[in-house]
Each structure stands twice: as structure tokens, then as C-alpha cells.
Amino acid sequence: MRVFSASLERLIEQFESLPGIGHKTAQRLAFYVLDLPEEAARAFADAIMDAKHSVRQCSICCNLSDSMVCPICDNPDRDASTICVVSDPRDVAALERTHEYHGRYHVLHGVISPMNHVGPDDLRIKELLARIAEGGVQEVIMATDPNTEGEATAMYLSRLLRPFSVKVTRLAYGVPVGGHLEYADEITLLRALDGRREYS
């Protein structure tokens, strides 16, 4: 027995199909959208299709962009001699929030994962090699996720980059700032001990 109108049920189903959204939340969101003014609902619907149609990958760093070249690659103030390699566009956003990195990025769009049938050819690796082959790059910072697959991908890339005269570095491992030492796992603590620095 249908309780709501068919179109409302369809909207609830659409929200429910999103990751991490349960039925109660989907219902709440659908009712919220239903109460929006016509223009606001239209803006929401349009934003979905606009994003679908406009978003492409930057022809240089492969980050998501509306234009051929993304705002970061297009910014002459960003240091083109340093490339930070990440697996996902969201990692670019995370690093940009530090406001301390002034180099450029390269987005792999995944990590090597034999379990999930993702090999090197499925990632934007040849685009990275092409950028480095062009010259002008002095350092490549591996900033893939600090887990097995991210680590393996960074290791694989560092080997690929050996023939080029670039410095290849990796983000430091250690205890997360603001956390509690007692909750850090053994591996993290070991890495933090290994990477300890002298007070200057």
C-alpha cells in the first residue's frame, strides 16, 4: 500500500540510493526538498546535471575541473617544479586546506588494487610520466593514502620515476596532531618513533 504520492516515493528512493543515507534520512531530505521554493528545487536539480555535464579532468593534473586546465594548474603563482601525487580529487581539497602547499598536484584517480582489478593502466600514471618527461619538475611528493594499497602504489611510482632526475619523497608517517597517543596503533607509533626529529 502506497502511503505517499508516487512521485514523492520516487524522490525518497533516489535519496535512499545515495551512500550512507537510510530510509528515515531519505524521507527527511525528500520532504525538505518538497518544501523548497520552486527556484531552489530547480537549482538543486540543475546542479546535478550541470556537474554531470561540465566536470571533466584537467588536461595537466587530472583533477576535476570545468575547464581544460584547472584553476591550480592555471595559477602562475603555484610552483610547477613540485608535484604532489594523490589518489583522489578529495585529497587535493584536504591538502589545500593546509594553506601551506604551493606546488601543483597530480590526481591518479585510484590506487593499484589487484583485488579490485585496478592495474597501473587504469590510473593517470602515463599523464604523470609525460609531465615529468617535459622537464622542470624537481620533486614529486607521494601523498597516496597511508594504507597497503596507497603505499604499494607510491612504491610502484617511485620505481617508475627512478630514470628521471627528480627527487621522490613521501608524506611523513606519525601520530596525528590533536589525537591521543593511547589510541594510535603500533605501526603508526613505530613510524613516529623512526621519524622522530631533534628539537632545533
Added chain:
Amino acid sequence: MRVFSASLERLIEQFESLPGIGHKTAQRLAFYVLDLPEEAARAFADAIMDAKHSVRQCSICCNLSDSMVCPICDNPDRDASTICVVSDPRDVAALERTHEYHGRYHVLHGVISPMNHVGPDDLRIKELLARIAEGGVQEVIMATDPNTEGEATAMYLSRLLRPFSVKVTRLAYGVPVGGHLEYADEITLLRALDGRREYS
């Protein structure tokens, strides 16, 4: 400094404008939608506008419906002599999940709330009175939220209904006091239906 494309940022903002959706979740949802096939994204966008345009209020019970008369009011198997009064369409859904109520509903679309400047005239009260004046109704079950405003609204309605020869009852306090009806589980709602009491 924009990190993602403008259209992607707009989509993230749209999701973030929804109630209970933070920035991280909005980002996750936007990326999910971006990865959807064209038709699936189109279905989502269309569902929003379809719901906006198709959903109206049932001309009898004021529940949300795509048609002039909602499926429940249109069902001859539902007992027209009993009307369950709720404040929100979601409460109809909650009560329907008990599968034990076979009467009809009346959706007030709110509760009397002087704090929020909602008075009796802002609710579908005259529609309810018109239904009862038409005759054939034997019992009106008050099923507004079991909190102060819901209680006060039910009390107000019960007084309004005194001139009519209808039994006015209230859901039993099996529903947790101070909560919201839509989050009550089926068993609690069943108990509440079973133990309903007549207003003295």
C-alpha cells in the same frame, strides 16, 4: 581558492544545504552522483522536479498525493467512520507500518505553536470540521506528536469537536513522551492504538 570545478562545488553546496548533511557528507554524495551513469543522474534530477510539480494535498484528508484524492481516501476498504488526525504526512507512513489501522486520516500539516507563529488557521482544521459535519464519522483519533504542542493541538481540536456527536480519542501513552511520532517503532504504535482513551 577553488579546488574543485565550479559546477562540482555548486553540487556539493546543494547537498550541504540539506538538513543534517555536513560538508564531508555533501562531498561524498556529490562525488557519488558525479560517478552515476547519465540516466541515473537524470532520474535523480527529474525526481526532484517531478515531486515538486506533482505532489499536492488530497482534497479529502490533506495527505500528500499525486491525485485529487489520495490512495487511502480512494480505497473503499478503509473505514470512513474513523479518522486519525496527524500533524504530518510522515506520521501517516508511520501508522500505516503497523498494518493494523484500517480507518482514514486527516493531516493537519503542523501543530498550533504560538512560538513559531502557527495558529489554528494555519492548519487543515476547517477541512477536518467539514468532513465531520458531512456526517458518517463516529470516531476521531488524535495522533499528534506526544509533546507539548502536539498535546495542546489535540486538546484544542477535542474541544472544537465537542458539538459534534463523535467520539474523540487520543493515542495511549505507549508512545514515548517528548519524542516524535515518526520515529516510534511499530509495536509501540500498536500499543498506543490499542490503549487509546476517550476524552472525558
